[in-house]
Amino acid sequence: MTTALQERMQQAFVTHVDDDRLMDCMRCGFCLPACPTYIHSNFDETQSPRGRIALMRAVRDGQIMWDGSVEESFDLCLGCRACEPACPAGVQYGTLIEETREAILSAKSQTMKEKVIRKGAFDHLFADQKKMHTAVNLVTFYQKSGLQKVVRKIGFLDLFPPFMKEMESVIPDPPKRKRPQGQQGEVKVKVAFFAGCLMDTMFNETNRNTIAILEKLGCEVVIPKNQQCCGALHGHSGELEKSKRNAKRNMEAFQLDDIDYIVNNAGGCGAFLEEYDKLFADDPRLYEKAKQFTAKQIDISSLFVKLGIVDFLEKLPKKSTSKLVTYQDSCHLRNVTGVKDEPRQILKAVQDCTFIELPNADLCCGSAGIYNLLQPKMSSVILKSKMQKVQEVSAGTVITTNPGCLLQMKVGIEREGLTSTTQAMHLVDFIYERIFAQ
Amino acid sequence: MEEYIIQKLIDITGKENAKVTIAQRLAYSYDATANFQAMPDLVLSPANMGEIQQIVKTCSEYRIPIISRGSGTNLAAGTVPNAGGVILLFNRMNRVLDFDEENLTITVQPGVVTQHINELVEPKGLFYPPDPSSMKISTIGGNVSENSGGLRGLKYGVTRDYVKGLSVVLPNGEILKTGGKLTKDVAGYDLTSLFVGSEGTIGVITEITLGLIPTPQTKQTLLVFYDQLETAAQTVSSIIAAKVVPTTLEFMDKGTIENVEDYMKIGLPTDCEAMLLIELDGDMQTVGKEMQLVLKICKEHGAKSTQLAQSEEEALQLSTARRVALSVLARKRPTTILEDATVPRSEIANMVKEIQRIADKYNLMIFTFGHAGDGNLHPTCLTDARDKEEMERVEAAFSEIFDSALRLGGTITGEHGVGEMKAPYLEWKIGESGIEVMKGIKQSIDPLNIMNPGKIFAKDRKQRVVVHS
Numbered sequence: 001m002t003t004a005l006q007e008r009m010q011q012a013f014v015t016h017v018d019d020d021r022l023m024d025c026m027r028c029g030f031c032l033p034a035c036p037t038y039i040h041s042n043f044d045e046t047q048s049p050r051g052r053i054a055l056m057r058a059v060r061d062g063q064i065m066w067d068g069s070v071e072e073s074f075d076l077c078l079g080c081r082a083c084e085p086a087c088p089a090g091v092q093y094g095t096l097i098e099e100t101r102e103a104i105l106s107a108k109s110q111t112m113k114e115k116v117i118r119k120g121a122f123d124h125l126f127a128d129q130k131k132m133h134t135a136v137n138l139v140t141f142y143q144k145s146g147l148q149k150v151v152r153k154i155g156f157l158d159l160f161p162p163f164m165k166e167m168e169s170v171i172p173d174p175p176k177r178k179r180p181q182g183q184q185g186e187v188k189v190k191v192a193f194f195a196g197c198l199m200d201t202m203f204n205e206t207n208r209n210t211i212a213i214l215e216k217l218g219c220e221v222v223i224p225k226n227q228q229c230c231g232a233l234h235g236h237s238g239e240l241e242k243s244k245r246n247a248k249r250n251m252e253a254f255q256l257d258d259i260d261y262i263v264n265n266a267g268g269c270g271a272f273l274e275e276y277d278k279l280f281a282d283d284p285r286l287y288e289k290a291k292q293f294t295a296k297q298i299d300i301s302s303l304f305v306k307l308g309i310v311d312f313l314e315k316l317p318k319k320s321t322s323k324l325v326t327y328q329d330s331c332h333l334r335n336v337t338g339v340k341d342e343p344r345q346i347l348k349a350v351q352d353c354t355f356i357e358l359p360n361a362d363l364c365c366g367s368a369g370i371y372n373l374l375q376p377k378m379s380s381v382i383l384k385s386k387m388q389k390v391q392e393v394s395a396g397t398v399i400t401t402n403p404g405c406l407l408q409m410k411v412g413i414e415r416e417g418l419t420s421t422t423q424a425m426h427l428v429d430f431i432y433e434r435i436f437a438q
Numbered sequence: 439m440e441e442y443i444i445q446k447l448i449d450i451t452g453k454e455n456a457k458v459t460i461a462q463r464l465a466y467s468y469d470a471t472a473n474f475q476a477m478p479d480l481v482l483s484p485a486n487m488g489e490i491q492q493i494v495k496t497c498s499e500y501r502i503p504i505i506s507r508g509s510g511t512n513l514a515a516g517t518v519p520n521a522g523g524v525i526l527l528f529n530r531m532n533r534v535l536d537f538d539e540e541n542l543t544i545t546v547q548p549g550v551v552t553q554h555i556n557e558l559v560e561p562k563g564l565f566y567p568p569d570p571s572s573m574k575i576s577t578i579g580g581n582v583s584e585n586s587g588g589l590r591g592l593k594y595g596v597t598r599d600y601v602k603g604l605s606v607v608l609p610n611g612e613i614l615k616t617g618g619k620l621t622k623d624v625a626g627y628d629l630t631s632l633f634v635g636s637e638g639t640i641g642v643i644t645e646i647t648l649g650l651i652p653t654p655q656t657k658q659t660l661l662v663f664y665d666q667l668e669t670a671a672q673t674v675s676s677i678i679a680a681k682v683v684p685t686t687l688e689f690m691d692k693g694t695i696e697n698v699e700d701y702m703k704i705g706l707p708t709d710c711e712a713m714l715l716i717e718l719d720g721d722m723q724t725v726g727k728e729m730q731l732v733l734k735i736c737k738e739h740g741a742k743s744t745q746l747a748q749s750e751e752e753a754l755q756l757s758t759a760r761r762v763a764l765s766v767l768a769r770k771r772p773t774t775i776l777e778d779a780t781v782p783r784s785e786i787a788n789m790v791k792e793i794q795r796i797a798d799k800y801n802l803m804i805f806t807f808g809h810a811g812d813g814n815l816h817p818t819c820l821t822d823a824r825d826k827e828e829m830e831r832v833e834a835a836f837s838e839i840f841d842s843a844l845r846l847g848g849t850i851t852g853e854h855g856v857g858e859m860k861a862p863y864l865e866w867k868i869g870e871s872g873i874e875v876m877k878g879i880k881q882s883i884d885p886l887n888i889m890n891p892g893k894i895f896a897k898d899r900k901q902r903v904v905v906h907s
Binding site for chain 1: 457459460461462464465466467468469470471472483509510511527529530551572574575762764765768769772773774822823824
C-alpha cells in the first residue's frame, strides 16, 4: 500500500465523511445485536456498526494506516440499516456508509473487475429503463431460444461467482409487457406508480398485479413516463453523483399536484426515494423540491391498509385449507421507512392462510442490493441461517416486499432443496391470487 | 509486543481465533467511554479454561497485559487496553453449563449475554434480577467484573447479590474455584465477593454460578409529577419509610423532562420540577394494597399529578419517558458523558440541586435522571469532545460533582466501576488506607501487574494513548 494512496484515502474521508455525523456515535454498543454481520461473524466488533464508525473516524483522523482489513470491514456491511432503529443517539449510519463508499471510490483507482461490473450495471442498465427492457428481452430470448441449456452445459456461468449461477436459475420468466387495465368504478385516491427498474422488468407481472389490486380498491393509477431507477444501487456503492442524476430525473417525471401518493412496491427503492431530500441537503432549490417529492411517498403495504384491504380480505370467502405463511422484512422498508406492521396485518387478514412470525425476520437475508454478488461468502452464511428459521416455522410460503429479498429467498429455497415444500412470493402476488384467482 | 510472542499466543487459540489486523485491533481499542482509546497488540478468543491458562502463563512469562472484555459497554474505560497487550474475548465461551431448578442456580460461561439468561429461565418461572440498561448486549462476565447494577437494584440488589460461585484463572495460571450452589458458606474469606467488581485486575473469570429467584406474579406502574424537587425526594423517602419497597423508583429532573417532551411530544408537563416512575411487583393482592399506599403518600407530598397504568400497554407508555431519556439527551450534543455519582436516598434532592448549581457554575449542559430509590443518579453531560476548553470545564465540573457526592455521604461510582476514568478519584472515596489495602490485595494476587494494568489504581504503568475523538 503506497503512502500516496494512504494520503489520498485520508483526504477523501475528510472531504466526504461528515465529522459531525461521526461524532453522534457514543459507542454504547446498542447497535451490536441488531447487526447481521456482527452476529454472523461470531460477534466480531470489526464487523459491527460501532466498529465501522470507529474505523471511519480512525481513517479520517489518520490514526491508522489504510489497508485491506479496513476496506473489508466496510465492504462487508450489508447496508441494511438495522442499526439505525437500535441506535439511541440517532446516528445516521446509512448516510455514513454511503459517504464512506464514496470516499473509497474517489480515492482509489478501481480494479478492472469492479469497473466492468459497475460500468455494466450502473452506468447503463440502471440509468436507462429502455436499456433495461432490452437487457431483459435478451434474457427472454436466451431462455426461449434453448441457448440457456447450451450455455449451462458449457459452464459459461462458471465465470461468475457461484451465486450468480443459482441466481440465474431462479430469475422468473420475463413476462410480456402489457398495458394495465383501466380503473373501474368510483375513484377514491389518485396515485402515481413508481415502477422500479428490477420490478418493471424481471418482476413485471408483480407490477401489473399491484396496479390491478390498487384499481380494485378504488385507486386511479398513473404511470409517469421517463421515470428512472431510483438510484439506490448507485448510492449504496458510493456513486452518489449518479444517484443524484437519477433522483433529479424522477423528481421531474412525477407531477405532484395531480396525485395523492407516489406508491412503490419495492422496499429498497421506497427507502431511497423517501430520502431524496438528503441527497440535496446542500442545494436549497432542489432540497425543497425533493421535500415535496418525498412527502408523497408511500409503500404498497401501507397504501393497501389505508385503502381498507384488511376489511376487504377478511370478507373474502375462504377457498382452501389453511396454509402457513411467513414474512421476511425488507430491511429498508422496516429500518428506513419504518413499516413493519402493515405487511403482517395484511397477511393476518387473508382467510385461507395462517400467518406465523419468522424468528429474526428483522435480520437482513443477505441480499442487500448486489451484496450477494460482491460478498458471496458472508451472504451465504446469512442466507443459510435465514433458511433454517424458515424450516423451523415450516412455512409453505415466504412473503417479501422487495425484489432483491425475493430473489434471495428463492435462491435460499433452491439451495436448501426446499422447492417441493416452500415458495417465495412478493406480498402483492400473494394477495393478487387471493383476490383474483378462481 | 515482539512478533515471536504474538506467534506463540496465536498458536494457543489457532489463527482463526486470533485478530491481528489493523481494522481488528482498532475495533477493540475502545469501549463505551467517551474520549478513551488505545490499540491492543492482539485480540484472542480462547475456547476454554485450558487455553486461558496457557495464554496467562505466556503473558506472565513476557509481562504482557491481559484485558478481559465482554461486549465493551462499560462506562469507565475499564476495557481500554491503555498499556497495549492482549484483549481476551469470550465469544467462544458463551454456553450455559448447568441450569439447576432444585438449587435455583444457573452456571454459565462468561460470554453469555445477560438477557439470554433471563430468556432461558423465565419460561420456568424464574428470574435473574440485575438489569443494567445494556443487558441486551452486555455479557454476564462483564457484569460480574463490573458488579453491574440496574433499574431493579432498589428491591433486588445488584450483580454481587446473585453470584454464588466462580472459577477463575489466576495471574500465575492456576485455577481458583470459589463458592458454589450454596446458600450458606463461610469457609474462609469471601473470595467470590472479592472477584465480583474486580474489573479484570486480579484474574480471568471463566465460569459463573448465579442464584435465581421466582418471578413476581404481577407488576403495577405509576407516573408522578412534582412542582418541587424536595417533595419528590421526600416522597421517595416516605415510601421506603412506609415499608414499601418498589422494584423501580426512577427520577427525572426538569431539564430531562423538557428535552424528552420537546423531542417526543408525549404530553409530559414541562412546568414541573421532577418526575417519578414507580413500579411495584409481587403477588396481586400485596401490589394492589401497596399501590394505594404509594398513591396516598404521593398526594400527601403534593404531587401535581399521578397516572396509574391500567394495562401492560399503558405501563409501557408511562415508562417511555424514562426509557428514552438517555437517547433523547444524547442527540442534543456530539458527546455524551454519563456519570453515576451516588448518594444515600435521603440526600437525593440535595445532590440534584448540587448538580444543577455546578452545571450553572461551569456553564455546562448537565441533566440528571436515574435510580432515585437507591440514590444512584446519572448526571449526563452533553458536550463536544473536540472543544478542549469545554472539556476542561467538564472535567472540573465532574470533580466537583464527585466531591459533593462524597460530602453527602455518597460515592464516586454507584454502578459503572472505577476503570481508568475514575481511578484518579478513588482515593477520595476510600482514603489512603483503602488504597493501601486494595493495592496489597492486587500485589499479592498479581505481583507482575499483568491483569488489566492501569485500572482502578491511578498512575499508569505506561503512558496511555488518549485519542481525543
